[in-house]
Amino acid sequence: MNVFWFVPTHGDSRYLGTAEGARLVSHDYLKQVAVAADTLGYDGVLLPTGRSCEDAWVTASSLIDATRQLKFLVAVRPGLTAPTLSARMAATFDRLSGGRLLINVVTGGDPVEQESDGIFGTHKERYEISDEFIKIWREVLSKTHTGGETDFDGKHLRVKGAKALYPPIQAPYPPLYFGGSSDEAIDLAAEQMDVYLTWGEPPAAVAEKIKRVRERAAKAGRTLRFGIRLHVIVRETNEAAWRAADELISRLDDETIAKAQANFARMDSEGQRRMAALHGGRRDKLEVSPNLWAGVGLVRGGAGTALVGDGETVAARMKEYADLGIDTFILSGYPHLEESYRFAEHVFPLLPRPQKATLPGFNLTGPFGEIVGNTLVPKGSEAKSAEVKCKAKAKAKPKADAKHDLRVAES
Template identity: 30%
Template sequence: MSHDPIKFAYWVPNVSGGLVVSKIEQRTSWDIDYNRKLARIAERSGFEYALTQIRFTAGYGAEFQHESVAFSHALLGATEQLKVIAAILPGPWNPVLAAKQLATIDQLTNGRIAVNIVSGWFKGEFTAIGEHWLEHDERYRRSEEFIRALKGIWTQDNFTFNGDFYRLRDYSLKPKPLQQPHPEIFQGGSSRAARDMAARVSDWYFTNGNTPEGIKAQVDDIRAKAAANGHSVKIGVNAFVIARDTEEEARAVLEEIIAKADPEAVNAFGDAARQAGKASPEGEGNWAKSSFADLVQYNDGFKTNLIGTPQQVAERIVALKAVGVDLVLSGFLHFQEEVAYFGEKVLPLVRELEARKLEEAA
């Protein structure tokens, strides 16, 4: 098990509808005032990262969406230590624009911006904004070129790149980011193409929610391939956290979320996600084995089972760390109060358990 403390990130609700496709009350808002306060609460509560979402069109309960890079900068202006991960979609962005945007934000915030490269899975969104829709593995080939171009622009002068999707000639970006060697690069996806890309170029790999056994198989696969490439990659896992004073309370909340799910929106999301997965060479994607209940939380966050008392949740987090997880990407029902509760009740227990495990191993 890693000697480094496990890290925590939260999903930024810069998109309306919260993090579950349900008509349950969610005391969460997509507006900037709510999110500035949330970012400060998260920073005080021990969260190192926040992840903004990129959506261009309404759907699946998300009627309104703030753009991720601008929103990330606003949150950085409201905090002092939190690092914000801006989601970027190759296609609408090109790497030169992204590199310049993020380098400027990095300079203005003393090195607190990161990027999540989203290869894209929703064809309807690309069609709506007039972007060419590539086949599954081609989207990941483009994303890999995007990342290689970002790294080159951020670390080299007179950078030349001759790819199938992007070409640069003797390009020098100044000023470069403060972070060395460059801002951290995250990505997600669970297809073979996604995992192989992470094993070659990404700093971090996000996986959907899963059991410790399922996550271990992914971690072992990616790290073995990364080592063969002379590369290393850290692992983040998605989890929807329901921490309450009793297990009964926590389970009741989960049951209510699912009971009040919006069937039309959940099924539409599931159909679109599975259609995208079938386009991969292996014929399945992130949500191939997801039930209706799993799909109520966009990225299978219920599967990670961080649902129960603070002690139960803390023990399950440390079990995730034991199989190679470096970061938990957390979603909540009522973000402000639940992030504060997590910081007060759960995180201290995680640190105690980590210290005990290290003592036992010594």
């Protein structure tokens, strides 16, 4: 199970729909979130794209040196740049980061925003452009490893002798992630992408979508992996988690909800339509599936649902999605810094994934927690430290001695 976090380049909130308790986007804050995700053991981070966000590529590049293991899922927007330039950017980032780049292909579903960026055309035409863009992008990067050139003459895009001199570390190219619910999107995913992403719909709807993608990919002789994009609200008890969900929208007024829903309604994104249909803009029907809460989608575009509950409950719901074939979970929560810690502390130990909180130089043997009364080590810390030390010694000792040390630590 791969678990990613989210870098909030559009700003961070404590209460949705208001500036109360909000946080300004700054490099210092984004770095705090990324370093927390890296240290806590998240596999990667997603950086959003669009005019409401700071640029994903510039932000991700600025965070390479602040992190050590973290992968960056960075957006490519077909039509905004040439596929050859985008390929060179990807190769450079992958090389400079030590092979930590993942690509999120975003066709876009808001015609107004698209036109403001100079991209005109129907929904179908935008997917045609994306299809040609990714074909060129993939071939150019694949041929960097052999020195070849690419010629392509399509309906919308054309290149002659295209090439990149510096290959990415990941061969043949950094993995491609993609989400979309329309027929055109599923065709594109099945034919060219590596990981298909869905927003957090109820499990039955996710299962149906995965089935469609698998069947379409099989016709193309391909297989894909699957991921899901969700928010999380995790607390020590289910009751506390639901209180936190209510608190998140407690400052949200009906006028703001209506304006947001009107903006979403103008979009031609099938995924956005499906998100809006879960709640219909109403506050009284937000739990759309057990522990799946659609309150975020009242005002937030894109992913609009959250898993709500204590650690055991959220882990159980994640496992339900995993049973459908989901292996990658891209999560976020408000505020993003604090929620990254809550989720890691309450849920990570319950998931079928390697524990990765051991970065080089990360100390697992000292006192855990704040020293009490200046001299007292927090209860339980000595035993935990001793057990870690004994397990390290066990690799270099005869089995009998190692077992003896572990029995001493446990006692």
